[in-house]
Amino acid sequence: MLKSSQNISVRRRVTNWLALGSICLATFIVTIPLFLILGTVITRGIGALNWDFLTQIPKPIGETGGGMANAIVGSIELLAVASLIGVPLGIGSGVFLAEYGRNKWGNMVRFTADVLNGVPSIVIGLTAYALVVVVQKHFSLLAGSVALGIMMVPTICRTTEEVLLLVPQAIREAALGLGIPKWRTILSVVLRTASAGIVTSIMLAFARVAGETAPLMFTAFGNQYWSKSINQPTAALPLQIFTYAIMPYEQAHAQAWTGALVLISLIMFTVILFRFISSRSTIKGAS
Amino acid sequence: MEAAGIHVKDLNAWFGAKQALHGIGMEIPAKKATAIIGPSGCGKSTFVRCLNRMHETLPDARVEGKVSIGDLDVYGRGVSPVWIRRRVGMVFQKPNPFPTMSIYDNVAAGLKLNGFHNRHELDNIVERSLRHAALWDEVKDDLKKKSGASLSGGQQQRLCLARALAVEPEVLLMDEPASALDPISTAKIEDLIFELKKEYTVVIVTHNMQQAARVADFTAFFLMGYMVELDKTETMFTKPSDKRTEDYITGRFG
Numbered sequence: 343m344l345k346s347s348q349n350i351s352v353r354r355r356v357t358n359w360l361a362l363g364s365i366c367l368a369t370f371i372v373t374i375p376l377f378l379i380l381g382t383v384i385t386r387g388i389g390a391l392n393w394d395f396l397t398q399i400p401k402p403i404g405e406t407g408g409g410m411a412n413a414i415v416g417s418i419e420l421l422a423v424a425s426l427i428g429v430p431l432g433i434g435s436g437v438f439l440a441e442y443g444r445n446k447w448g449n450m451v452r453f454t455a456d457v458l459n460g461v462p463s464i465v466i467g468l469t470a471y472a473l474v475v476v477v478q479k480h481f482s483l484l485a486g487s488v489a490l491g492i493m494m495v496p497t498i499c500r501t502t503e504e505v506l507l508l509v510p511q512a513i514r515e516a517a518l519g520l521g522i523p524k525w526r527t528i529l530s531v532v533l534r535t536a537s538a539g540i541v542t543s544i545m546l547a548f549a550r551v552a553g554e555t556a557p558l559m560f561t562a563f564g565n566q567y568w569s570k571s572i573n574q575p576t577a578a579l580p581l582q583i584f585t586y587a588i589m590p591y592e593q594a595h596a597q598a599w600t601g602a603l604v605l606i607s608l609i610m611f612t613v614i615l616f617r618f619i620s621s622r623s624t625i626k627g628a629s
Numbered sequence: 630m631e632a633a634g635i636h637v638k639d640l641n642a643w644f645g646a647k648q649a650l651h652g653i654g655m656e657i658p659a660k661k662a663t664a665i666i667g668p669s670g671c672g673k674s675t676f677v678r679c680l681n682r683m684h685e686t687l688p689d690a691r692v693e694g695k696v697s698i699g700d701l702d703v704y705g706r707g708v709s710p711v712w713i714r715r716r717v718g719m720v721f722q723k724p725n726p727f728p729t730m731s732i733y734d735n736v737a738a739g740l741k742l743n744g745f746h747n748r749h750e751l752d753n754i755v756e757r758s759l760r761h762a763a764l765w766d767e768v769k770d771d772l773k774k775k776s777g778a779s780l781s782g783g784q785q786q787r788l789c790l791a792r793a794l795a796v797e798p799e800v801l802l803m804d805e806p807a808s809a810l811d812p813i814s815t816a817k818i819e820d821l822i823f824e825l826k827k828e829y830t831v832v833i834v835t836h837n838m839q840q841a842a843r844v845a846d847f848t849a850f851f852l853m854g855y856m857v858e859l860d861k862t863e864t865m866f867t868k869p870s871d872k873r874t875e876d877y878i879t880g881r882f883g
Binding site for chain 1: 725727
């Protein structure tokens with residue numbers, strides 16, 4: 343009896359060790375591409391990174407120097423306007439699905455969001471072209487933002503729905519039981535309880551669209567100079583990287599790598615900043 | 630606000646096609662504690678949730694019949710459930726403080742989220758409600774520092790009680806308020822009920838018959854969606870008039 347129980351324990355320990363080992367190995371393999379990408383971008387990009395790169399606009403082809411200042415600012419503006427469009431729509435539709443969407447209409451919205459999530463980004467670019475560029479009769483920052491904004495919606499919508507459904511029913515009942523109206527309960531209690539998850543969903547959508555090139559090609563279009571208004575075509579980091587990467591000049595390639603480094607840093611900086619802000623606003627012991 | 634009695638007549642409630650309450654009629658006196666006892670699934674919780682119109686928030690739930698609190702017709706035409714719930718406080722089975730709010734904000738939630746923002750008044754109400762719920766001394770130093778979720782289970786339940794008292798209801802409904810708590814926390818809650826029934830009309834659902842005997846002036850026995858008997862607690866536990874009540878309280882079933 344004692345002997346057989348000891349055998350089981352040995353077998354269990356081996357199984358446990360094997361399972362744990364394979365999980366660790368899988369995790370390690372998954373992180374390899376990430377570090378390869380980061381390593382390559384940093385080693386190739388750091389060389390051309392200097393103050394001029396961050397403050398100057400591109401020099402004409404053939405001249406040395408110049409930078410991507412207009413593309414950096416353009417990307418920040420595009421993402422800001424895109425977030426203004428995508429975040430309220432995404433959160434709004436997510437709240438609808440979680441709180442009022444247990445019906446046919448909700449299923450339809452859910453299905454639409456899932457399909458939209460799978461639409462190739464270039465098709466969304468074409469849509470923004472048809473909706474904005476054709477109407478305005480010229481390329482613009484606005485058109486680019488609309489394309490990116492539309493791309494943010496399904497991710498934010500579905501993730502918001504998921505995290506709102508994780509808020510326990512008891513919390514909603516507590517608020518309703520106090521005589522707080524349903525809209526106020528959703529706004530001040532449910533959304534607040536799920537705020538960490540919603541910030542994550544916004545960051546996911548943000549990071550996803552920040553690197554998009556295709557939907558910007560015939561909306562924001564690109565610009566070798568400063569864009570002076572929301573109605574003008576604008577430079578953007580992914581576009582500038584693409585333009586430089588296909589040029590037959592060594593110096594342009596170096597600048598493309600640096601552009602990639604700046605883009606990645608921009609995304610990481612924003613994500614960390616928002617995480618920091620959202621963690622500061624929660625209080626001690628909050629679960 | 631002055632406490633009011635509750636008058637229930639011919640109350641029926643459904644979950645979809647399943648009827649959970651059958652023709653309940655009862656008088657719940659003002660400023661007394663009334664206990665609702667009965668086996669699991671007998672409709673006790675559904676009954677109290679009909680008193681503040683929480684039942685209808687569940688999908689496919691339906692109510693028919695008449696409930697009045699004082700002279701207010703709870704299911705009257707044009708009466709808002711939100712308004713009813715401000716006059717009828719509720720404490721739930723599992724402590725459910727708002728996890729992302731501080732202790733202070735938890736207590737002030739019912740007022741703040743209904744547009745009441747006078748800082749000085751709020752400070753007073755929060756302190757008074759926490760004292761009322763016998764929690765003030767334990768939390769006064771971290772009112773705004775700690776989350777409601779950081780407290781122990783018993784403290785959380787008293788926080789929920791303070792939260793309900795802060796909006797000054799006339800009636801206090803308690804749905805098995807101590808069933809998730811240890812004996813010491815349970816005793817604290819029971820002591821509080823004793824104090825609270827001096828000012829409020831208290832309705833307490835409980836699984837625990839000793840608890841009903843200790844805190845309630847009146848006791849109602851529910852079975853399978855029907856109210857079998859309602860009487861003074863003393864009478865109920867010594868000379869019940871219905872055979873089924875006797876079987877239940879002597880532990881023959883349930």
